[in-house]
Amino acid sequence: MKEKLTNVLARTLTFIRNPNAAPEDRVAYTIMVEGFTEALRIIEDPYTAPEDKAAYTRLVATMTEAVRRTLPRPSADAAESSAAAPKWVNRSTAMKGLVWASRGLGAQPEDPKDRKIIQAVMQEACEALKTVQDPDASPEERVEAKKKLAQRTEALRNHRFADLMREVKRYRPETGCVKTIENRTRRVGWPEGTVWGLSDPLCAPAVAEGARQERSQWRAVLVCVQRDPFSTCVHYIPAD
Template structure:
């Protein structure tokens, strides 16, 4: 990845993707080495690193040890870049979820994303397993087009949010998916003013969601997202 970042033929977008992957893996390795990291979290972070590296460079099939896995397709590398960016934000003291329940939820969601990327390229996985993994990857890639996400953003923008708030919700949704990433973004301090404005308007069907994200772990608020 470091060689690819320095490749003069790489586009700025490709370099950014590679940097996000390296940053995500590096921040996770640092967390693994942190003496304050619990054994449970250390095991989860180790699984995440192994899954991401296997997705980008899967081992050859034991049935055909001489075969070389084809280069990862661009869409998979791009998605790994988004997951890597999410990992960096998760490990950053400025953006990691405050509540332990939320941190566990995002950590689990990221681990599942890495598992799906790995299974999608696993030469030993069955066709059914690969198809199921690809469906999960596709769902996250297309999260910004999810109708509930679009309704959430429409509602957020009613309260004149800051540019930082809108970008944070969008980025977290790209990185983690709907709805965990979206609610993680909504809980960011940059969205505090918009969140307060929404919570003060009791007549809307979104009111209970605003209040929940404002007061409780955002991972407990999914049930308050309007279905229609």
């Protein structure tokens, strides 16, 4: 894995430094490098639990392969990146998924139960990203993988997320609370990233107020966030 990662990072940095590369592609690959850096920091930290090291190593391995498939051929000019990528790569979906997954690579909640769930979410998304670009995947598999990616990359547009945010804003949360919820949702997706944001201390006053509203459909979620690992609260999200 180290050899593959070293090769992919070297090619990525070469691409980023190429002045002929499309600006949006350079930004995307820069975010990817930052994501790998964060994940590797966790893996190499002597205080990281062995099971966490293993989980993040699997994530990095999956992402390495996904990134490799989006890069232009080594002999191609970066300005021709779209043409240089293999024909079976859906570049728009791949790049959007690449940016999203890179931002979530180092997601590390404090509670071990929460970390395990977030790691599983990220692994599933990275596998979907790889499938979207897999020349041997069937059209049906690619469509399903694309749907999974869209659920994550477009999480802030999810109507249930919007409903919950309207509820939270009724209780006048701190600006930092709203930003934290949005950032974690953007980073990990709906609903896991959202309940992770709700569990932040900045959101405690608003969550407490919402938990007292007995007629609110979101009450069970907010009560759960107050007392339990946030990942267990996903089950209390009301159905459409």
